Amino acid sequence: MHPDHKYIAGLLDADSDVIDEIYALHANKIIGWVRKNGGSVEDAKDVFQDALISIVQQAQKPGWELTCPFSAFLFLVCQRRWYNELQRRKREKVTLERFSGFEVVDDAEQQAEYALRDYQEFLLFQKAFNELKDDCKKVLSLSWSGIPQKELAEQLGYTYGYFRKKKTLCLAALISLIKSSEDFRKINEE
Amino acid sequence: MNQHNLDKNKLAKLEDYLAGDLPPAEEKQLRQELATDRDLAKTFELLKKIKSQHRFQETESRLRKAMERPTGKYFREEKSPYIFRRGVFIAIAAMALLLLVSKFIFQESDVVSSLAAEYLSPPQSLSLFRSGESQQGGQQEQQIIQLYEAGDYENALKLMKDLQSRFEAEHSSEFYFDLGILQLFANHPSEALGSFQNVKTGHTFDLQWYRAWALLFAKQNEEAKAAFDELATQPNPFQKEAQQLLEFLP
Numbered sequence: 457m458h459p460d461h462k463y464i465a466g467l468l469d470a471d472s473d474v475i476d477e478i479y480a481l482h483a484n485k486i487i488g489w490v491r492k493n494g495g496s497v498e499d500a501k502d503v504f505q506d507a508l509i510s511i512v513q514q515a516q517k518p519g520w521e522l523t524c525p526f527s528a529f530l531f532l533v534c535q536r537r538w539y540n541e542l543q544r545r546k547r548e549k550v551t552l553e554r555f556s557g558f559e560v561v562d563d564a565e566q567q568a569e570y571a572l573r574d575y576q577e578f579l580l581f582q583k584a585f586n587e588l589k590d591d592c593k594k595v596l597s598l599s600w601s602g603i604p605q606k607e608l609a610e611q612l613g614y615t616y617g618y619f620r621k622k623k624t625l626c627l628a629a630l631i632s633l634i635k636s637s638e639d640f641r642k643i644n645e646e
Numbered sequence: 647m648n649q650h651n652l653d654k655n656k657l658a659k660l661e662d663y664l665a666g667d668l669p670p671a672e673e674k675q676l677r678q679e680l681a682t683d684r685d686l687a688k689t690f691e692l693l694k695k696i697k698s699q700h701r702f703q704e705t706e707s708r709l710r711k712a713m714e715r716p717t718g719k720y721f722r723e724e725k726s727p728y729i730f731r732r733g734v735f736i737a738i739a740a741m742a743l744l745l746l747v748s749k750f751i752f753q754e755s756d757v758v759s760s761l762a763a764e765y766l767s768p769p770q771s772l773s774l775f776r777s778g779e780s781q782q783g784g785q786q787e788q789q790i791i792q793l794y795e796a797g798d799y800e801n802a803l804k805l806m807k808d809l810q811s812r813f814e815a816e817h818s819s820e821f822y823f824d825l826g827i828l829q830l831f832a833n834h835p836s837e838a839l840g841s842f843q844n845v846k847t848g849h850t851f852d853l854q855w856y857r858a859w860a861l862l863f864a865k866q867n868e869e870a871k872a873a874f875d876e877l878a879t880q881p882n883p884f885q886k887e888a889q890q891l892l893e894f895l896p
Contacts, residue, residue: 468705470712479713483720501721509709513702578706581699600700605667624658631652631692 460526464515470625478508480528487537495538505540507533510575514567524564532568540572548644584633592626599623660690664697691713756861757896765887768794768831768858769852772824799832819845823853830856835863849880858888862895869893 466474483504490500510533514520522529585593598608609619634640663676680687742875743848772794788804793802808826810817838860845853858873874895877888 470708472712472715475712476716476719479716479720483716488719497721497723504721505710505713505717507711512705512709516702516705548723557887568860577695578699578702581696582703585700597700599661600697603820605665620658624654624661627661627693627696628654628657630696631657631689632691634696 458522458524458526461522463526464511464522467512468515475508478526478530479504482530485531489531490538491536493538494542497543499538503534503537506537506572506575507551510537510571513578514571523567529564529568532564533571536565536568536572573643576639580637580639580643581634584630584637587633588630590628591622592629595619595623596626596630656686657689657693658695660686663690664693757894761891761894762859762863765891768799769827771795771851772827773820782801794828799828803828803832803834817844819847821848823849826860827856830860830863833863836859839864851877853887855884869896 463474463478467478483500486504487497487500489552490503491497495503497605507530511530515522585596588596595612598612599605601608603611605623606616609616612619614622648885659668659672659676663673680690720791772791786809790802790805790809793799793805803825806825810821810825822844824840826838826845829835829838829841834883835868839857842853842857842860854873854877858877861867861870861873874888874892878892879885
C-alpha cells in the first residue's frame, strides 16, 4: 500500500483534518496553475473539488489502489479536469502547460481519465434521476436500498406486483433519459 | 433491444438478476441472452452503473459538505490591495480629478479673492470728476459719483458707458482710467484692460497697479506677476503691497 494512502482513507472517511491538510498542501498550487492556464480562482475551486470527489469515487471501487504519490495523482486529475473544461468552453483543442516535478507511473494518467469519466457519468445520472417524477425517485431509491421489495411495497401501500411494475417503469424512464442525453453519447464515444 | 424502446419484461428480469432474485432456470437463460444480445448486455452494464452511481450520491454529498470549510479558507478570491479595487479606485480617481479641477477653478480664484480683499481698494474718488475735466455729464456725473461712493460699480459703469456713447469725442486718459476702474471693480477685468490701454498720460503707478489687478482677475497670471514685479522693484506707493502680493500669488 502506498504511504500516501492515508489521504485516500481520510477522504473516504470525509475526515476533516485530512481534507484540511490536502487543501493546505495543494490548493495554492492548483490555483496558480489554473490561473496560469486561463482560469480563475473559482475555476480552480471547482477543479479541485471535482478532482477529489473523482478520486474518492475510484477509491471506493474494489481493488483500486493508489500507485503514485497522492499529490501527483491529484494534479493529474486536476489537469485533465481543466483540460476538459477548456475544451468544453472553447470547443477546440487546447494545449496546457503540464505540472512539473511529479513522477507518475504509466497507468496513472489512464486512472485519472477513468476517474473523471466516472464522475462525469455520476453527474449525468444524477441529473437524469432528478428529472424523474417524485414517486419514481422514491420507488427507485428505496428499491436500491437493499430492503426486501415486499417490505417496501407494504411501506408504500402498494401491492407487490404494482411495486415491481412501477419500479420497472421508473427504471425504463431513467434509462431513456440517460441514453437520450448528449453527454452520455459523448462519454461513450470517448 | 432498442435503446429507446426498452423491453420492460427484460428490464425487470435484469433487475431481479442483479438483486439475485431470479430463479436458476431464468438466470441461466438470461446469461445466455446477455452473451449474445449486445444491446441487452449494454443495458445490463448501464443498470449496474446506475445502481453503483446512485450509491455514490451519499458519499458525494458527505464529501462536498466536508470540503465546504477548507474551500472557503483556501479558495478565497484574492483581493487586490484596497486602493486597487475597482470601486475604490474609481472613487479616488474621481476625487483626485475634482481636486485637480477645483485647484484651477476654485483654489486659485480663492487666493486671488483673499489677496484682493486685503490689498485692493478702489481709488478714493474718480479722477475725471476730481480734475473737473468733464463738465458735460452734469447730473449724470453726480449719479456716477454717488454710485461709485456707494460701491455700486455696475450701475456706475452703466452710466459711465452711457456718458461715453453720448460724448464720444470728449474722452481723455482720465476718463479711460475711471472707466477702467469701474470695469475692474464691476468685475469686467478684460474690459478694464482695454480701457487702461487708452490711458496715455498720468497715473504712472496707480495705472500699473490696477492694470496688474485686471490682469490677475482676467487670469493672465504671468502678465499680472510681471506687472506687480515692476511695481515691487522700484520705489512707488504700491511697492510694499506688490512685494507682499508676489509672495502669495500662486
